[in-house]
Amino acid sequence: MTEGALASLRILDLSLDIAGPTCAGMMAGLGAEVIKVEPPQGDPSRKVGPFFQDDPHPEKSGLFLYVNQGKKSITLNLETETGRDMLYRLLPQVDVVVESYAPGYLAGLGLGYPEMERLNPGVVVTSVTPFGQDGPYRDWRADELVIYALSGHLYQFGDPDREPLKPGGSVALYFAGLAAFAATMTALYARRLTGEGQHIDLSILEAVASMMEPPLAEWHGGNVTTRNGNGGRGAASGQYQCLDGFVQVSTTVGNEASFQRFPELMDIPELADPKFATADGRIEHREEADSLIKPWLAARPKFEIYQKAQALRLPFGFACTTEDLVNSPQFQARDWFATLDHPFTGSLLYPGAPYKMSKTPWMPRRAPLLGEHNEEIYCDRLGLSREDLGRLRTHNAI
C-alpha cells in the first residue's frame, strides 16, 4: 500500500478553530498520524457553521469536518492533574505538537515548551497565535478582520469612497495554517541535523503580513497605495456583469499589447482606436471603453466569455461561485473533489488535494467524532485498562 509523504510522523494537535488545525490537517492529509486533543466539550469550531442540513450538531459542522479530516480525536481536560499526566505520557511518543492557546496558558499549566522539551528533546512545538509569543500586542485578541486591518491588507481593499473591505471567508486564517505547516516541516528538517526539536512562534499577523510585498514595494517607489476599486486600475479591467454572473476582464500583466486582442474577441472594431491602446488611455476614456464592452459582456454567459477570451490567450476569468467550482470541467477532469462518508452526514463532497505528488498520495479521510479514539489511544497506545478509562471520565479528565 502506498503511504503518504509524512507516514513516519506522529502529531499531537492541541490547537482549536482554523489556523492551527489547518496546519495539523495538512499533516494528516499527507499521511501523518494526527491525534487531535479536544477539551471534553469539543473544539469550539464544532459549534461554528455551516452545519449539515443547518442542524447545529457538534458532529455536523462543515468547518470542523473540513479542517480536521484524517485526524483521530481524543478528549482531555488539561486543567486537571490527571489530564496533564495523560499528556505527559503521550508527549514522548510524538514528533510534533501544534497548539493555539493564548500565550502563557499552557506554560501556566506546566505544559510550556521547556517542560515538553524535557519530556521529549526531539519534539517540535508549533504555537499558532494571532500576535505571537511576545511583543506589546501578545495578549490582544483578534479575529480575521482585525488581522487584515493590522497586517495592512484591509487598507488596500474596497472602493475608494467606501470603508475598507475584508476578503470573504477565512482566507487569512487558512493561510496562516499553511505557514505554520511549512515552518513545522522546516524545523523537522533541521532536526535531522541537530537531533533537537524546537519551539516555533507563528504569529498569524506576521504570516499574513508577508503577503504585503506589492504595497511595500510601491512605498519604496514613493507611493502610499490605498483602495483602487474593483480588480485593477483603469477601464476595461475588473469585474463586469455578464448574463449569469460576473466576469473578470484583464489584460496580461506587463503586456499592454494584449488589449489589441479585445476588438477581435468582442467583434468591436472601435476598441482598436489608438486612444484605448494603453492603460492610461483607457483610464482617460473610461466611460467610452466601458460603454463599448459592457453590452457584449452582459449578453453572454460567463463560461462562454471565459473560453472565448482564453482561446485568444487573454487572462479572463469569472467570479466562480462554490457551485461553479463543484461543476468546473477542469476540477472534474482532475478529479479534484473527494467523496467521504461520515456517520452523521453520510457521503459528501470535500475540497480536494492542495497538490498532486507523484509518489506519495494525498489521503482524504473523514474527520473524527468527539473522543472517537479515546479507547485506541488511552488503552491500546498508553496501556490503560478499560476500568482506568472509566476513572478518567469520572475525574472529568476526558
Next chain:
Amino acid sequence: MSRRALEGVRVLDLTQIWAGPYCCRLLADMGAEVIKIESARRFDGSRNYGVFAQGLPNSPPWERRALFNHKNRGKLGITIDMTMEKGKDLFLRLLQVSDIVVENFSARVMNNWGLDYPVLSQHKPDIIMISMPAFGMTGPERDYVGQGSNLTPLSGLVALTGYIGDVPHNVGAYTDPIAGMTGAGALLAALHHKAETGEGQYIDLAQREGAARLIGDAIMDYTMNGRVWPLTGNQHPAHAPHGCYPCRGEDRWVTIAVSSDEEWHALCQATGHPEWIDDPRFSDTINRWNNQGQLNELISAWTADRDPREVMELLQAAGVPSGAVLTVPDMLDDPHYMARGYINFVDINNPEFGTFPSLGVYAKLSKTPGYLTSGRPALGEHNEYVFGSVLGVSAEEIRALSAEGIIATDPTKVTP
C-alpha cells in the same frame, strides 16, 4: 550568525513574477541556497513592470523594480540561455548537485525545452520537482492563461468578497502568495519523504486548486446544503458589532470584532456607554446581529472623532478585539512589528541604494531561526560563483560560455 534550518538544501529557481519567486524566497529565508536562473534574453518578467525603487538612478531599469527586490531577496542569481544546447547541458550539470527544481511557467514550457520531470529524473533520479502552473498540468483548461487577476476570481475568493448588495470585488493577486506558501510546504514534505526513503518525486500544484482550499468551509456549505454564500461586506455570519469604522483624520479606520456577550459588555463600558448593555435592541447576540445597522451607527459616532490607534488600544485593554487599519508607513512604525523584529533592513549590495526595509521571516524558530542575508541578485550576479565554485567550470570555459551568449548578463547586448 547561527545555522539556519535549510542550510545545505540547494534549490534551482526557474520561476518568475510572484507565486514561484515567493515560494523560493520562503525557503531562502530559512537557509536554503536558492539559485535563481534567468537569461539575458528572457529574464524574470517582474524586472519589466511595476514601480522603480527610489535611489537607483544609475542602475539599468531591469535592476530597479521595487517589487522584484522583495520577491527575490536572499537568492543567488545566474543566467543560462535554456534554449541553447550548451545552456541545457549547464542546467543539467547544476541539477546533479541540487535537491529541488521549482518552475511556474505555463504548462508547456519545460516540455518544450526538453526539461520536464521525466527527463530531469533520468538525469537525477532523486530530484524533487514542483510545477506550479495556474490550472495544473492536466485537464481541458491546462493551457489557459492565468495570473493573479483572473485566478483569484476563478478560485472562488472573489465571489465571497464584496459590499452587501454590490458586485463581487476582486482583491487582486491573492492566489500568488497562497500558491507560494502551499508550494513551500509541499517541497518540505517531499524533502521529508526523500530523507526517509531516498525517493524524489514530482509535484503538480494548480494554483487555482491550492487557493480554492482556503474557502473550504464555503465549499462545504454548497456540498452539504446547496447554499451559495451572499456578499456580506465586513459582517460576521454570527456576531455583531463586527466592522470597519471611520476615525478622525483623512481615510482613517478601525476594526472592531465582538464575538461574545462578555466582549460586548466590555465594549459598552470602555466606550462610556454602559446604557447600551440594557438596550433591548442589543441585549443578546441575536438582537445585536439583527439590529447591527443601528449598532454600527452608534459605534461610528463614537469612533468618528477618535484616532484609530487610540480606539484599538482602549478596546484591547478592555479585552475587545480591535485593530487599526494600518497603511504601509503605519506598519513600518508599529511598535509590535518593531518589538518582534519583523521589519528587517536588507542590503541589496548596491552602493546607490543602501538598505531597504523588508518584511520579516514568516515564522520564528527558536533554535535555527530564519533571517535575511542579502537583497535580490542582479542579473547574473553570481555566475562566477555558481559556475566556477559550485560546478567547477574553468575560468576559460566561463569566458567562452559568456562569449557565446549562453550565460550573457546584459540584455542590451543579446538579440531578443
